[in-house]
Amino acid sequence: MLSLLLLGAGCKKDEVTLSDIFRSLELSKTTASGDGAETVGIVCEINPDVSPDKQEFVLKTSMGSFVEGGEARLVKKPEFVEGRLVIITTAKVPLGAGNMVISVEPNQPLEKTDYIIKDSLTVVKSIAAALKLETSVLGIGSNYLTEAVLTGTLTNDKGGKVATGYKVIFEDYLPGGTPANGRFRDMKASSGADSKVSAVYGAGSFPVGTDIYLKATLLDENGLPGTIKDSLLVRINL
Amino acid sequence: MVAVLACAGSVARAQSNNSAYPFSQDAIKIDPVSLKPEKQIPFDKPFSLLLSMDDVESVVAVHAYEVKYRKWEKGDAAFNYLKRGGRIRDIALKNGVADPIPGVGMRKDVKQKLLIIDFPPMPPNFHFDFAVIKQLSGAALEKLRGYTSAIADSLIWKNKIGLKKLEISLYDFWNKIDKRVYPGQGRKFMVSTINFDLSVQGNKNTSNLYYCYDTEQLDSAYLALYNFSFAAAFPDADDAKAIYQLLAAQKTDNVGYAHLLTAIAGGYRTFYENGRLALGQLAEDSTGFFDLDQRVSNLDTSMAHLKKMRAALEKLVGVPQQSLVTAFKIKMDTLFNNVSKNREKLSKITSYINKKILGNPDMHYTQWYVSTNVVQDLQTKSSFIFTPQVGLSALYVRNNANEIKVVPKLNWGVNINFRSIDKLVGRKYLPNRTPWHYLSLHLGLTIGGFRDKEYENLYNSTSLLIGPSYRINKALYFSTGLSLFRQKDRNPLINEYNVAGGLYSTLLLDLDITNAISTIRGLLFK
Numbered sequence: 001m002l003s004l005l006l007l008g009a010g011c012k013k014d015e016v017t018l019s020d021i022f023r024s025l026e027l028s029k030t031t032a033s034g035d036g037a038e039t040v041g042i043v044c045e046i047n048p049d050v051s052p053d054k055q056e057f058v059l060k061t062s063m064g065s066f067v068e069g070g071e072a073r074l075v076k077k078p079e080f081v082e083g084r085l086v087i088i089t090t091a092k093v094p095l096g097a098g099n100m101v102i103s104v105e106p107n108q109p110l111e112k113t114d115y116i117i118k119d120s121l122t123v124v125k126s127i128a129a130a131l132k133l134e135t136s137v138l139g140i141g142s143n144y145l146t147e148a149v150l151t152g153t154l155t156n157d158k159g160g161k162v163a164t165g166y167k168v169i170f171e172d173y174l175p176g177g178t179p180a181n182g183r184f185r186d187m188k189a190s191s192g193a194d195s196k197v198s199a200v201y202g203a204g205s206f207p208v209g210t211d212i213y214l215k216a217t218l219l220d221e222n223g224l225p226g227t228i229k230d231s232l233l234v235r236i237n238l
Numbered sequence: 239m240v241a242v243l244a245c246a247g248s249v250a251r252a253q254s255n256n257s258a259y260p261f262s263q264d265a266i267k268i269d270p271v272s273l274k275p276e277k278q279i280p281f282d283k284p285f286s287l288l289l290s291m292d293d294v295e296s297v298v299a300v301h302a303y304e305v306k307y308r309k310w311e312k313g314d315a316a317f318n319y320l321k322r323g324g325r326i327r328d329i330a331l332k333n334g335v336a337d338p339i340p341g342v343g344m345r346k347d348v349k350q351k352l353l354i355i356d357f358p359p360m361p362p363n364f365h366f367d368f369a370v371i372k373q374l375s376g377a378a379l380e381k382l383r384g385y386t387s388a389i390a391d392s393l394i395w396k397n398k399i400g401l402k403k404l405e406i407s408l409y410d411f412w413n414k415i416d417k418r419v420y421p422g423q424g425r426k427f428m429v430s431t432i433n434f435d436l437s438v439q440g441n442k443n444t445s446n447l448y449y450c451y452d453t454e455q456l457d458s459a460y461l462a463l464y465n466f467s468f469a470a471a472f473p474d475a476d477d478a479k480a481i482y483q484l485l486a487a488q489k490t491d492n493v494g495y496a497h498l499l500t501a502i503a504g505g506y507r508t509f510y511e512n513g514r515l516a517l518g519q520l521a522e523d524s525t526g527f528f529d530l531d532q533r534v535s536n537l538d539t540s541m542a543h544l545k546k547m548r549a550a551l552e553k554l555v556g557v558p559q560q561s562l563v564t565a566f567k568i569k570m571d572t573l574f575n576n577v578s579k580n581r582e583k584l585s586k587i588t589s590y591i592n593k594k595i596l597g598n599p600d601m602h603y604t605q606w607y608v609s610t611n612v613v614q615d616l617q618t619k620s621s622f623i624f625t626p627q628v629g630l631s632a633l634y635v636r637n638n639a640n641e642i643k644v645v646p647k648l649n650w651g652v653n654i655n656f657r658s659i660d661k662l663v664g665r666k667y668l669p670n671r672t673p674w675h676y677l678s679l680h681l682g683l684t685i686g687g688f689r690d691k692e693y694e695n696l697y698n699s700t701s702l703l704i705g706p707s708y709r710i711n712k713a714l715y716f717s718t719g720l721s722l723f724r725q726k727d728r729n730p731l732i733n734e735y736n737v738a739g740g741l742y743s744t745l746l747l748d749l750d751i752t753n754a755i756s757t758i759r760g761l762l763f764k
Contacts, residue, residue: 016638020729051733106731115730 021047022117025104035126035160036095044087044104046078057087062101064094075107095193096163097125128166129157133216133230141238144202148234152197152216161195168197173213180212210236273607281362281613289353294346296375300355301338302368304330364613370605378603387529463587468511469576473569475502481566484554494547510540511580517543530588537581544574625653631744633721637692638728649744651682653707680707680717694724694735703742715746
């Protein structure tokens with residue numbers, strides 16, 4: 001008995017591992033669409049033996065932000081939920097794509113070793129599935145007298161925003177398919193964080209009552225017009 | 239005789255040198271009734287046994303022997319007082335011979351009638367017996383003299399007394415005074431063996447008792463006695479009777495003559511001549527043994543009577559039988575001279591024999607003190623099962639970074655001995671010693687807190703030490719084992735302190751010793 005005690009006393013101790021602090025880190029999904037709006041549920045279970053005064057943790061996300069605070073860093077204390085000491089929060093994916101890493105670590109100045117638990121999800125690009133073109137006016141003056149502001153909104157298949165960088169081309173046609181040769185200015189042909197493209201359009205010299213078709217077509221990866229497009233009709237009224 | 243009765247020949251040993259021992263010598267009285275020591279005999283230091291003894295001056299030696307116990311053996315069957323299958327108490331033998339314990343000495347305080355036996359330090363649980371060897375004196379001597387007188391009688395009477403009967407009687411006598419307490423080994427104490435041959439009687443060459451008396455020890459005296467012819471000078475019975483009547487007619491004391499007539503008429507003249515009877519004693523007393531001294535005394539009595547009778551004859555003046563009176567005077571003078579010669583002869587023989595007996599260094603008797611002498615064993619020191627200790631320890635702990643750290647601490651505690659032990663006893667005196675005799679279990683508590691915040695004491699300001707302890711000497715112990723304290727959880731997010739174990743080693747000082755030091759210091763700086 002004594003020998004066993006002595007043996008035990010002299011044994012090298014096991015290193016403190018991550019599991020001594022964190023029981024688990026669970027994300028509600030493994031993939032998310034990077035539409036800047038989708039949220040990810042985060043549940044981090046903490047070792048209930050952790051002393052109360054040490055129960056404060058820092059959560060970080062490599063992209064996107066936490067819903068609480070709206071920042072990529074969140075300091076939060078765990079709570080007991082159904083017998084488990086857990087930190088529960090949500091993060092919002094960014095508009096874009098990439099590997100979204102969620103990490104949790106003690107909010108303590110540790111001398112020698114960092115204990116950080118991490119998990120990640122894949123944020124996939126929000127692919128444009130639809131383009132809706134809108135105009136600020138339905139009638140414009142001839143000979144550039146007045147202009148129409150065209151706004152194209154790109155949406156994915158869920159109606160959410162799409163990744164930035166989608167490019168569209170704006171075109172104008174007269175009835176019959178003849179180019180109207182109007183002028184587009186202040187063109188924002190590449191989609192931004194708002195998932196929109198825009199341009200200001202002015203028509204040339206046309207008689208009042210002339211209809212002009214304004215059309216926006218999403219370009220594919222190769223810069224060629226694709227199938228996603230939208231158009232609208234404005235009339236020369238001055 | 240002397241040779242066959244001899245005990246161990248060597249006598250008193252050198253006195254014990256008390257100054258060589260670190261402790262004062264204990265003096266322990268031996269109870270005169272139970273013959274047991276009145277208190278425990280100590281070990282590891284010299285001691286003296288005190289025996290009250292009226293005849294202390296007769297002691298010539300004291301021998302002590304180690305006692306061993308053995309199982310009953312078949313050879314013991316001859317001794318019916320040895321319990322079959324029992325535990326036999328025997329003297330330890332060295333090369334087949336009883337070897338006295340060296341260093342045992344004796345002193346005699348004649349004034350106090352005290353025998354002081356000095357013993358060297360003995361190991362614990364040591365059993366010993368000792369024998370006080372005395373010169374023959376008192377009742378023992380008287381008894382022996384009875385036998386010598388019997389021998390004398392047998393010689394005077396030309397072996398009319400059976401020597402076989404004497405031998406048996408003397409054998410029993412010696413067995414009583416020179417106790418053979420170790421049957422089967424008693425001979426180990428004898429220089430010579432008592433070798434009575436009871437099958438042959440009267441043969442000088444084989445009857446040892448006769449042989450010794452006649453040819454060895456008391457040869458010349460007994461030979462003279464054997465060859466001595468007692469004079470037969472008694473007067474004629476008719477003459478004596480006539481004188482007796484003359485004295486009666488003259489109203490003169492004639493008592494002695496009456497005895498003389500009885501002796502002559504009864505044929506007891508030899509009894510009076512050799513002193514077995516004195517004139518004035520009845521003839522019936524002539525049977526049995528007489529001490530030689532008594533025999534001389536009897537002759538003195540007879541001579542006194544003869545003087546009176548001779549003086550009475552001088553008063554017979556003017557009587558008609560004057561010639562008878564004159565002739566009787568001559569016969570009485572002759573008788574007186576013969577008795578006187580006999581008396582002188584017997585007196586010389588008696589003195590010679592007495593001197594021979596008392597002067598013989600081997601004519602001793604032994605008084606054994608057995609089964610009562612046990613040096614204090616370790617069990618008697620039960621108070622030393624627990625010994626308080628104080629010491630300086632080093633705790634070997636492994637910190638949470640898995641590094642070995644040494645934490646010095648003061649500690650105190652107790653040693654629990656696995657054997658009841660006198661901590662003052664030298665290890666060399668431990669009989670059948672095993673590691674358990676100097677190993678003990680140490681239960682200790684550290685004193686004071688830890689400087690390193692990673693550790694806390696097990697309870698309040700103390701942590702527990704438990705482990706085997708090794709007795710280095712009388713005052714110092716070394717212990718190593720398990721230390722129990724509390725250590726901060728290795729998990730940095732857990733503030734709790736858990737019971738943890740480490741190793742320790744400590745050098746311990748016996749607290750009793752420290753008390754002694756304190757006492758000495760108090761005496762010096764008072």
